[in-house]
Amino acid sequence: MKDPIHREQLIQLGNKYGTPLYIYDSEIIEKQYIKMKKAFSSVKNLKIFYACKANTNLNVLKFLQKLGSGLDTVSIQEVEIGLKAGFTSKNIIFxxxxxxxxxxxxxxxxxxxxxxxxxxxxxxxxxxxxxxxxxxxxxxxxxxxxxxxxxxxxxxxxxxxxxxxxxxxxxxxxxxxxxxxxxxxxxxxxxxxxxxxxxxxxxxxxxxxxxxxxxxxxxxxxxxxxxxxxxxxxxxxxxxxxxxxxxxxxxxxxxxxxxxxxxxGKFLVSESGYFLVNVNVIKQTTSTVFAGVDSGFNHFIRPMFYEAYHGIENISNPNGRFRFYTVVGYICESDTFGLNRKISEIREGDILCIKNAGAYCYSMSSNYNSRYRPSEVMIFNGKDFLIRRRENMKDILRNIIEIQI
Known part of the structure; x- marks a missing residue:
């Protein structure tokens, strides 16, 4: 599928909202939904229920509800989010x-x-x-x-x-x-x-x-x-x-x-997502050239947890000569986004785009190493909207009860 969002627009969004940053293109979500509807169009009693554990952002749910989707949930919290997004109770499966x-x-x-x-x-x-x-x-x-x-x-x-x-x-x-x-x-x-x-x-x-x-x-x-x-x-x-x-x-x-x-779930939202990270450092060892970025498996755990492959592109230097890099994160663990990948030459300060970031990425994120979870942005009708702000220290400490020691 051709990326509807151009590199220049991704860079602009990265500069505008900062990195790390999740971006979701509603146009791709709609195309995937229509694609499935058309494939089963001869079934009069067809009902699509979006498996929301893939991405539970309220705005993603509201968009799919407007398209006519039902909602598949696996927790009572997802049920409540679904009701808030406008799904009727009979259009929610638990x-x-x-x-x-x-x-x-x-x-x-x-x-x-x-x-x-x-x-x-x-x-x-x-x-x-x-x-x-x-x-x-x-x-x-x-x-x-x-x-x-x-x-x-x-x-x-x-x-x-x-x-x-x-x-x-x-x-x-x-x-x-x-x-x-x-x-x-x-x-x-x-x-x-x-x-x-x-x-x-x-x-x-x-x-x-x-x-x-x-x-x-x-x-x-x-x-x-x-x-x-x-x-x-x-x-x-x-x-x-x-x-x-x-x-x-x-x-x-x-x-x-x-x-x-x-x-x-993944079928509807995976390809809609882009995850932007900034390159903190290029580190060359005796056998490997690492591109260390401002994220880790606290934001994007699938490659480490499932050994999932996600394409990685240097959108800051798309025409640079290709070299081989291992793209890693800043978590105090072995958090490798991509091993020995052929990517156009990466420089410190470049923005990398990790593809297929719409499903099971933000929804599986955490505050490991006391890091903040990133912002989320949705592209709707050609305009960008902030749909979740970046966390700060208040968010980290919000539910902690401090005692006198």
Whole structure:
């Protein structure tokens, strides 16, 4: 995808708001949303629920709500942010894991859709709220995703109710009278082989046939976006053609048309994001040339946590001769953004742009080393808006209670 934001504009924004800085282009978010809608346009009962754990900035949520998206949440706090952003309760799905029944009760209070992913909570919930229909998250025992850390549908995963536990689940439903309104599946992120996705859908359809009053089938997400040139990405056309055919076949045999739900997160917002950092120092050792920047895994942990690849460009010197650099941060840890990368010559004071920074970047940031979290800016209708200010020492100390020692 061609960058709608030019290097000159990125540099201007870096100078205007300072670095490190997150920038989100709403035009790309809209293009991705429309792309998914078009791919599944022949499904009348399609509903897209944005998986907001990818990026929970209130303004990103408001923008997606205006586009017509629903909201997929995994914490009660995300539910509350979603309501504040303008989503109606029925357009919010709450799919937590390993939370207490107290948090589930709060979701009932807000009136949102709930997906339950373990038998203990299902039994407790059914005993107290037999008239509140819920969805069930199924673990299909499929190893899918970019790596083990982001694969969530395998047999050793904490997520979902094993499809081998369906008989036990049915007994709980019979004993409590609880009604099931849908089934949910999510096998992981960055799924490069869509056969895994299709395999999981077959399992959901098979389970769903035994439950006559369903309202939806929720296939989660995991759609892969491109992180570098010639990178593998999900072929939406192939996937949608296959899924639509099987979905329509299921509805025909099921005897009614149910809603097809998808929950893209990274797919919608990843490519919209740019992360600007300033080069503090060029440090040459006996074997490596380091470009040390004014950020670290306190702001951008994915390369260190998931070994995720993010493109890095020197926007201050795009025409410089290419050299090899290891781009590292200023945290007292081994925080490497990119190892041995071919980048146009980097000088101290240059601004580097790290790509695909719209998903799971700011949302996973911290104050490690007592560093401030950065600002966020959104480009909307060609104008830039500050949507989160940079933190300061007051923010670091706000919740600390000082005692006399």
């Amino acid at each position: 799919t937590p894991n390993c939370v207490s029944i107290k948090e589930i009760k709060k979701a009932v209070h807000f009136g949102v859709r709930i997906n339950i992913d373990n038998l203990s909570i299902l039994e407790q919930f059914g005993g107290e709220y037999p008239d509140y229909p819920v969805g069930i998250r199924i673990n299909p025992h499929i190893m899918a995703g970019g790596n083990y850390k982001i694969s969530v549908g395998h047999i050793d995963s904490k997520f979902g109710i094993s499809y081998y536990q369906i008989p036990h689940m049915k007994r709980i439903l019979k004993n409590t009278g609880l009604q099931i309104e849908g089934f949910h599946m999510h096998t992981g992120s960055d799924i490069s082989n869509i056969e895994y996705f299709l395999q999981g859908s077959k399992i959901l359809y098979k389970i769903a046939m035994d439950f006559p009053n369903l309202d939806y089938i929720d296939f989660g997400s995991g759609f892969k976006v491109s992180y570098k040139k010639n990178d593998i990405q999900t072929d939406l056309t192939f996937l949608s053609n296959y899924m639509i055919e099987k979905f329509q076949y299921f509805c025909k045999n099921y005897g009614k048309i149910v809603t097809l739900i998808l929950e893209p």
